[in-house]
Amino acid sequence: MSELVPGATRLYKKSRAEDFGFTLEEFCGIVTDAVNRQSLADLRLNELILARACARGNNKAWEEFLSLYRAKLHSAALGITKEESVAREIADSLYADLYGTRADESGERISKLESYSGRGSLEGWLKTVLAQEYVNRLRKERKLVSFDESIGNRMDGISERLPEEECAQLRQATDAALIELSSEERFLLAAYYLDERTLGEIGRMLNVHESTVSRRLEKITSALRKRIIVRLKKAGITKDAAEEMLDLDVRDLGIDVRSRLAQER
Amino acid sequence: MAKLSQFVRFRLAMQQRQLTDHPDANLMEAFAEQRLSARERAEIFGHLATCPECREVLSLAASADANTPAALSERERRPATWWIWRSAAAAVICLVTTVIWRSPLFENSMKLESTAKAVIAKKQPVVPAAVTPNDVEPEKSKPAKLPVLPKQASPRKSVQIPTLRLRQDTASHLSAKISLPEPPPQVEVTAQVPSSAAALDRAPDQIPSEPKPTFQTQYRANAAKVFASGKAYPRPKSMWTLGEATAAATQGTVQKSEDGGSTWQVIRVDPSTLLYALSAAGPNIWVGGADGKLFHSADDGLHWIQITVASDYSRMTESITKIDVIDEQQIRLKTSSGDEWVTVDGGLHWRR
Numbered sequence: 001m002s003e004l005v006p007g008a009t010r011l012y013k014k015s016r017a018e019d020f021g022f023t024l025e026e027f028c029g030i031v032t033d034a035v036n037r038q039s040l041a042d043l044r045l046n047e048l049i050l051a052r053a054c055a056r057g058n059n060k061a062w063e064e065f066l067s068l069y070r071a072k073l074h075s076a077a078l079g080i081t082k083e084e085s086v087a088r089e090i091a092d093s094l095y096a097d098l099y100g101t102r103a104d105e106s107g108e109r110i111s112k113l114e115s116y117s118g119r120g121s122l123e124g125w126l127k128t129v130l131a132q133e134y135v136n137r138l139r140k141e142r143k144l145v146s147f148d149e150s151i152g153n154r155m156d157g158i159s160e161r162l163p164e165e166e167c168a169q170l171r172q173a174t175d176a177a178l179i180e181l182s183s184e185e186r187f188l189l190a191a192y193y194l195d196e197r198t199l200g201e202i203g204r205m206l207n208v209h210e211s212t213v214s215r216r217l218e219k220i221t222s223a224l225r226k227r228i229i230v231r232l233k234k235a236g237i238t239k240d241a242a243e244e245m246l247d248l249d250v251r252d253l254g255i256d257v258r259s260r261l262a263q264e265r
Numbered sequence: 266m267a268k269l270s271q272f273v274r275f276r277l278a279m280q281q282r283q284l285t286d287h288p289d290a291n292l293m294e295a296f297a298e299q300r301l302s303a304r305e306r307a308e309i310f311g312h313l314a315t316c317p318e319c320r321e322v323l324s325l326a327a328s329a330d331a332n333t334p335a336a337l338s339e340r341e342r343r344p345a346t347w348w349i350w351r352s353a354a355a356a357v358i359c360l361v362t363t364v365i366w367r368s369p370l371f372e373n374s375m376k377l378e379s380t381a382k383a384v385i386a387k388k389q390p391v392v393p394a395a396v397t398p399n400d401v402e403p404e405k406s407k408p409a410k411l412p413v414l415p416k417q418a419s420p421r422k423s424v425q426i427p428t429l430r431l432r433q434d435t436a437s438h439l440s441a442k443i444s445l446p447e448p449p450p451q452v453e454v455t456a457q458v459p460s461s462a463a464a465l466d467r468a469p470d471q472i473p474s475e476p477k478p479t480f481q482t483q484y485r486a487n488a489a490k491v492f493a494s495g496k497a498y499p500r501p502k503s504m505w506t507l508g509e510a511t512a513a514a515t516q517g518t519v520q521k522s523e524d525g526g527s528t529w530q531v532i533r534v535d536p537s538t539l540l541y542a543l544s545a546a547g548p549n550i551w552v553g554g555a556d557g558k559l560f561h562s563a564d565d566g567l568h569w570i571q572i573t574v575a576s577d578y579s580r581m582t583e584s585i586t587k588i589d590v591i592d593e594q595q596i597r598l599k600t601s602s603g604d605e606w607v608t609v610d611g612g613l614h615w616r617r
Contacts, residue, residue, distance in 0.1 A: 038300075041576065042300055042616070044614075046614075075329075076329035077329075079328060079329040080325045080326070080328070080329050115289070115290075115291070116291065117291040119291045119292070119294070119295040119300060120291065120294030120295040120297065120298045120300055121294065121298060121609045121610070123594075123609070123610075124294040124297060124298060124326070124609070125290050125291060125294045127294075127326040127329040128290040128293045128294045128297070128322065128323075128326045129290045130325075130326070130329065131321075131322045131323075131325035131326040131329065132287075132290060132293075132322050134325060135318055135321050135322050135325070139318070170272060171276065174272060174273050174276045175276055177273075178273070178276060178277060178280065182307070182310070183307055183308075183310035183311035183313075183314050184307070184310040184314075186277070186280070186310075186311075186314035186315075187310045187313045187314040187320070189269065189277055190277060190281070190313075190314055190315075190317075190320065191313075191320055191324075193269050193274050193277065194274065194277060194278055194281065194317070195317060195320055195321075195324075197320075197324060201324055201327075201328065204324075204327040204328055205297070205320075205323045205324050205327045207297065207298075207299060207591075221268075221269050224269075224273065225270065225273075228270075228273070245272075246270040246272060246273070247270065
């Protein structure tokens with residue numbers, strides 16, 4: 001199998017797989033499996049081998065893992081939860097999962113580290129897993145308000161302002177313009193205008209400066225408005241009327257949001 | 266920020282879904298690290314655009330480094346104003362430093378120190394001082410010119426500070442030894458001139474053995490008194506800039522100021538390399554230059570190591586034109602060919 005992995009022996013030594021008790025064949029098996037999903041050049045080989053060795057219960061690997069990631073994991077948990085006690089709780093819970101508290105049919109422990117693919121950094125993966133755990137926990141505790149609820153709350157007490165026909169034209173024009181946007185553009189709009197995240201937060205999510213996010217949002221918003229107006233004009237609405245329709249407060253549109261959400265899903 | 270029509274916002278909200286099938290942590294992390302193919306990235310964006318939960322996960326993971334609740338919210342919505350606060354903070358630091366320098370307490374401590382040094386200089390034999398690679402860069406022509414340097418000749422604002430008066434004492438002591446013209450009793454020089462260091466280069470065997478008074482020694486001496494008096498004392502902040510790449514004498518050097526920019530120390534990094542980029546974050550200083558050479562100091566410029574920027578299959582050989590320090594572990598380099606190299610483990614591993 002080693003001939004399937006170019007430079008297998010060199011990589012085997014470099015990744016310290018031997019130190020963690022893997023044979024060359026086992027190492028090649030792990031690498032072959034991982035490169036099915038990505039190129040070898042992009043693989044975080046050392047971290048993948050460390051994670052797999054920990055999943056197998058290698059003590060040396062665990063020592064190294066703890067020395068490298070223990071402090072970072074607690075710090076990340078605190079950064080995510082902003083509460084010391086909750087941070088400790090989810091970090092400890094993740095440790096248990098990483099070590100493997102459940103067993104498969106043959107009685108072998110199932111370590112969460114087994115699912116690390118080496119595609120991103122191990123540290124980043126741990127942070128993402130922590131964030132997922134935290135969001136799951138919030139959902140279970142019903143601390144996350146669903147969009148249906150939040151929109152419904154905002155749209156309560158609406159009154160009729162536009163005729164149904166014009167409202168339908170506006171809806172069609174808007175939906176068509178939104179579909180024309182790229183998925184990245186829709187993500188930016190959703191993150192900023194729906195989640196009400198700051199430019200800095202979005203910048204950190206995408207690894208770009210907040211001024212870049214700001215510029216892009218400006219561009220998307222103005223382009224979107226122009227496209228909607230063009231579509232409304234095509235539907236026979238004057239530019240001024242189209243502008244006026246877009247500037248209406250949605251709460252004045254006479255839409256029963258709760259029933260609309262129920263219909264459209 | 267342009268206002269998005271309420272109706273558009275409403276229609277956008279209608280596209281949100283309560284999904285149950287989410288990308289796994291590997292994909293999300295690879296997305297955050299920009300390691301996905303364009304197609305995969307577009308797919309993840311498509312999911313994120315309609316899944317508020319995954320946006321929350323991505324945001325939390327991205328802000329996980331901040332131990333304290335990040336200073337998010339309103340301040341970050343106004344990116345154009347950050348420099349005002351930073352400039353104001355820098356101005357306050359400079360003002361406080363200047364006031365302390367000019368304070369009677371500081372003057373007294375300097376007079377005492379200067380008197381003591383003069384006495385020691387007379388009594389002790391002259392031995393050359395040890396020079397380390399990071400010592401102050403010698404400037405050969407400065408000692409002779411020091412006494413007659415006109416006030417207007419300096420491009421920087423002339424500051425009369427005790428440090429330089431002390432150096433003037435040293436210079437007059439040196440001039441007696443190496444037969445330089447007698448300096449006038451009171452001179453005003455630019456804060457940048459390292460007179461004793463220049464003399465060191467000119468006549469190494471004529472240099473007094475006592476350590477050159479630095480900002481830190483003065484700071485410590487004065488700080489002890491101020492602390493004893495129960496008053497607060499500001500810590501100096503290091504400022505960094507590149508040496509002039511065109512001048513042979515400053516090639517491969519950077520300059521550091523610990524007093525808000527009044528005086529600058531020239532620090533040698535690698536004289537054989539032209540340096541083009543510098544980034545400082547606390548005590549971590551990163552400097553990059555020609556031929557892909559990257560240098561790092563983790564102790565505010567005292568010691569430097571050269572970092573090899575290479576992935577498993579390629580090595581960076583282009584000039585480094587920009588260094589972005591995202592945090593202690595994540596550094597992004599830009600090269601003259603437009604490539605970008607990133608490390609997420611403080612420079613141990615790199616990827617293009």
